[in-house]
């Protein structure tokens with residue numbers, strides 16, 4: 424599943440290229456997770472001003488309204504002046520003066536939704552409950568710690584829920600907790616300010632490095648140029664059950680929390 428770094432890597436791979444492009448025509452194939460909300464033909468003639476990201480949503484700012492694009496479980500975008508003929512899993516396409524933007528999504532949990540603006544009820548429903556952006560100044564150590572204090576669930580679950588901070592998906596939660604030396608089953612409310620400070624730094628570090636590496640290829644992810652990410656090659660614990668910890672040499676363990684696999688080092692994480 425594309426997580427925040429993959430979505431950000433996707434954004435960076437085509438944002439500059441499409442900025443200023445006029446939409447010549449738009450095409451919608453099989454239904455996606457949610458309806459577009461306007462007749463697809465109405466997108467023609469609009470100009471794409473910029474591409475932003477909020478959580479795992481890409482926001483294409485148009486000269487009137489915006490498109491919210493989600494990659495779901497298996498979505499990926501291509502942006503190029505020429506693309507091969509559409510295949511059975513291509514479900515949305517914008518032909519613009521600067522190239523074709525195409526969404527491929529075999530499982531169709533992705534979505535393209537039009538909204539009049541970010542205050543539009545449709546946009547608020549999708550974006551309104553998202554936690555702060557981990558790589559922005561809004562992600563503040565003291566408020567992060569204060570919010571952890573009010574959660575009794577395991578820290579791994581609290582990170583995954585995305586209510587305190589968005590984008591810490593399954594891979595990145597295991598990695599950040601390893602870097603911070605925090606056992607994944609620790610109750611969030613019991614984490615001291617010193618440990619919360621380490622975790623805050625670890626979340627930022629892991630996500631920033633993952634964006635830089637172009638995301639992870641664990642789910643056959645590639646960006647809008649068809650390039651794969653390399654993040655998983657340097658994972659400290661994720662998907663390394665039984666292998667030696669890269670710090671202490673002890674065996675990495677795998678447990679299941681909320682039906683998701685968690686990897687950790689019992690010696691390095693307390």
Ligand SMILES: [Zn+2]
Nearest residue numbers: 668671688691
């Ligand atoms: Zn270790």
